[in-house]
Amino acid sequence: MTITNNNSNGQAGNILEVENLRVSYPITGGVFARKIAEVRAVDDVSFVLQQGETLGLVGESGCGKSTVGRAIVNILRAMVYGVEISGRILYHPPQESPTTSTQANNHAGPVDLASLSRAAMRPYRPDLQMIFQDPYSSLNPRMTVGQIVEEPLTIHARLTKQERVDRVGWLLEKVGLTREQSSRYPHEFSGGQRQRIGIARALATNPRIVIADEPVSALDVSIQAQVINLMQDLQDEFGLSYLFIAHDLSLVRHISDRIAVMYLGHIVEVGSAANVYKAPMHPYSRALLSAVPRPDPDARRADRIRLSGEVPNPINKPSGCAFRTRCPIAKPSCADAVPPLELKGDRWVACPHV
């Protein structure tokens, strides 16, 4: 199943295509830590990321959104022993190699990142970078800011020391810090400034795709807007494609061109941000958006859709549609098969009853 390009801003094609991605984490038990069960954290997920766009990936904790991001940068096997990944993650490298990365990516066609070993992945790492949630734990406290931002350059780029220092200074200025601050340590910075450092590090290798996993949720309200604006400015300047993973739905809406809603490892709805927010179609998207509080005391809603119960344990997912145990419009037939994503008007929805 492929999801076609239904973005209206006519950008230049896909940079990433995720096809039927499945990720299972093993659950071990007993003295010998044998695998006794598995959690299908991501279950048959397909989507495309277009050149220069921001795709928002939303859903509640445990829905698999972070796993999708980590699968794309191919770090799951290093993080979890025994993780099983299937499906394809097709990355379209640029035709000529970017100036700062060393290894030339002169392949003509797309590369399936999911199938690459660590060594084979290495030439593509500069192109795919991550920004993490917690600016306090994602920066090494014993390294100066300059060293933190320089590290990816040392690994991935053949630059002289002076070139690297120049680039670090340039990057720090790009994210609103100063060259002089490169000799200081992370603890000397506030949360918002640290996130700027994390962004500078992610940009060091001239990436084309940036996976931002909850990049502002640990920041103060007045700082979140600064970081979001910065990310948008950098996207414009460098033509970045963002996969923006977050649970704060109002921010996702603001920054995203398109949105994919996940529930228990499945994508249940994909469409343009404006359309999905204005008129969500999948019963889960409807409930999720209805639950978002609004900063408007005159709009307190009595018509809120209440979801009963909680997200089921992914170890024992319901058969058929994963949402059926909480769905207000569930029918007996929902237990039979996982509903596929189908094109309904302007978007893709995985529910036959809407």
Next chain:
Amino acid sequence: MMSTQPRKTLLEVRGLRTYFDTEAGVAKAVDDVSFDLYEGEVLGVVGESGSGKSVTALSILRLIPSPPGRIVEGSIRFQGRELLQTSIDEIRSIRGKEIAMIFQEPMTSLNPVFSIGMQLTEAVLAHENITRKQAEARAIEMLERVGIADPARRLNDFPHQFSGGMRQRVMIAMALLGTPSLLIADEPTTALDVTIQAQILELMLKLKDEQAGAAILLITHNLAVVAETCDRVMVMYGGKIQEVAPVRDLFNNPLHPYTRGLLASLPEHDAGHDPDQEKTRRERLRTIPGNVPSIMELPVGCKFNTRCTERIERCFAEEPELIEITPGRSARCHLVTK
């Protein structure tokens, strides 16, 4: 919501100062805070990190770790009793029974090695002279009220067997065992998913309404949560109250530049003025410049003067007073006058 008869004050805080002694000097976490909490209302306390909102709450319950913290001066009257003058034994009997508190992270507030039932019955037995059986019955009843299915069986479960939302329900059940008239909720839904957040907030409001005269002090950084749950709002910055207003007034006509900046930095939540429903790309969020200052490096004069876009010379020389602009509305800003 607003009745014409004078509201009864449940909690009266006057001139509260809570300082922390650190190696770098004295951190004035709460610096001359005064407010009233009326019976039956939900008062929101909004602020960013270091604003003093949590320390204010902890001061009410005398839960400030000392050293390094100390309540320097002020008065906290709860139902007419001065909490700062009572003995610690007396405070203990008030905690949980008359004033209860729930925290952001329910996992760290529950003891992982005792069953939920054990912790709930202990909480009852600490305040009431009844048998363990009776206490258990109360615990079951309370779990049922907060929406936990099959409560009798779940009494034997341990905290890790509950999900985040369920743990917060258990915390609320525990908080309400003593039928407190004041519930202090410090970021109660920040660690929860939005659908669970909606359930928990609704539950808190419902339980408040079931008990005559009960009130909630809701501490949060989330303005949308405030808009949906609070009757009045108190905005804090730099250890000081910057603005107090009924919730509608605050959102429709914020007075303090900081409040205005906070509200302006929120993304538009409705497509509203966007008929073509095509997102206007590159729409920028309005921001408050600069960083949230640490309480050790607060400026002289107005605490917000390092970030305020409307500052005048006077803001650096002298700190404005919190003055009542119209009945029920106060602001601390030289530019805001009656």
